[in-house]
Amino acid sequence: MNKAMVSYRVLVVEDNEGDLFLIEEYLREGLEDPEIYTATSFRQAKDQLSINRGYDLILLDLTLPDKYGKELIQEIAQLAEDTCLIVLTGYNNEAFGIESLAHGVADYLIKDEITPSILHKSIVYSLGRKQASERLMDSEKRYKDLFHLSPIPMYLYCCDSYNFLDVNQAAINHYGYSREEFLSMRLPDIRPREDYKTWEELIKKLEEGMPFPDSVVVRHLKKNGDIITVEIKGNYIDFLGKKAQVILAHDITKQVKYIETVEDQNTRLQEIAWMQSHVVRSPLSRLMGLVQSMDTLEEDLGKDALNKMILDSACELDQIIHQIVQKAERINLDK
Structure with a gap:
């Protein structure tokens, strides 16, 4: 087994001396010079996390003298914030170990089955998933900032129902509809009625497989009845499991x-x-x-x-x- 060449800071929360000794040995065997900190109760773990929040990983026994189960996981997860958390469980509560994954736990390990290799893989995979999740969250944040802070009107609609799914503040200001009004509307609602046929022809071509043009010049209808000419550019994305399209609508009326x-x-x-x-x-x-x-x-x-x-x-x-x-x-x- 190759040791991970990163020096991790690990907090082991375990009240059984024998299990604690084995876990420390397995950590040293699988990791390169790990910094290991220990706590034998929830209170000690709480004190450790209050003093030091720089842990890379927490190994948590599900049953401690002063707290256990779901309540223990929830409070440790709240104290640990975004630190990777792996639960250690016995055979008698394996089912809850699986259930714990729904409470923000990265992985669960059955104590009697832990080996240096299994512990090492769990740590590497859990930290890898955490990093991937952080990158995804960072990417989503950048998208949301780009979308919501853009000075140009932007909106997101569902490709199946043509309902608006999201809209930025620039679109709200420019078109005059509130966010709630936008989210209750469909894409044709911002087109002049005499342009419906043109819109339907474009949608039909897109549904038949025609790629969305680099840009399309169309007419839009504002809430006050003004008709504006806009150049729209779109890109398809997956939004909460739905095929959607994000649109940038640049007013070129002037x-x-x-x-x-x-x-x-x-x-x-x-x-x-x-x-x-x-x-x-x-x-x-x-x-x-x-x-x-x-x-x-x-x-x-x-x-x-x-x-x-x-x-x-x-x-x-x-x-x-x-x-x-x-x-x-x-x-x-x-x-």
């Missing part, structure tokens, strides 16, 4: 309106350019022709009619220029 305004301005500029290059040219060409023809007229023959045509063309040109100015002013007003 950006979309800005783009629409720019496109509208470009259209108007194109109209102005076309009017300048085509519409203005017609009355201007007539004016130039009429002015040139004045030089060829003798005396006052036809000058009145010619003057009228010049005036009409000038008025037409003035109206066209006025229209161009109005379109240009409209562009400036929309900025």
Whole structure:
């Protein structure tokens, strides 16, 4: 058996001198220079844990002179906080040893079956599970912080029922629904009714196996009736045994309106350019022709009619220029 090359600090709570001696020997055989502390009663164990909370492991006999069973486990677990706890039990209470796993115990060992190898494996596996659990809890905490503290609205929904499972504060603030209201709603409830068909088509494609797009631009409905344009990005996760999807909903309403305004301005500029290059040219060409023809007229023959045509063309040109100015002013007003 290879010794664990980590120096562990172990508290052994055992009132039987013979069992205590064997456990200490097995610990030294299986671990590299363990720091072993002992207590022969609940009171002593309580004092030890009050003084020193830096133990890596607690080996706890289920029956002590001043406390035993479920009550003993619960109080030691509360004192030990997140320290790994392994229960030592006899044949007559093996059933409770199994039951103790539901009370935060990492493992249980039957005293008459303990060997250095069994004790070593139990310690290594129990500490390994504890570390894995701590990593999982840390990962879950980071996820919750990322989710709940995000300044961008985020929500979680069930992929089977489309019910909201969780929602962050940014979504509550932005959409206007309370957390309780969100959790009583389904995903379609935040879509405008006229967009239901589009939503159903997307859901059908996803159910048929289409991967969720990197991003989707959709319309959402706020509690006050405002319709906003959002870019949503999603990722599938397992949430309490349910297939769920976490969604990040970035409101791009202002950006979309800005783009629409720019496109509208470009259209108007194109109209102005076309009017300048085509519409203005017609009355201007007539004016130039009429002015040139004045030089060829003798005396006052036809000058009145010619003057009228010049005036009409000038008025037409003035109206066209006025229209161009109005379109240009409209562009400036929309900025």
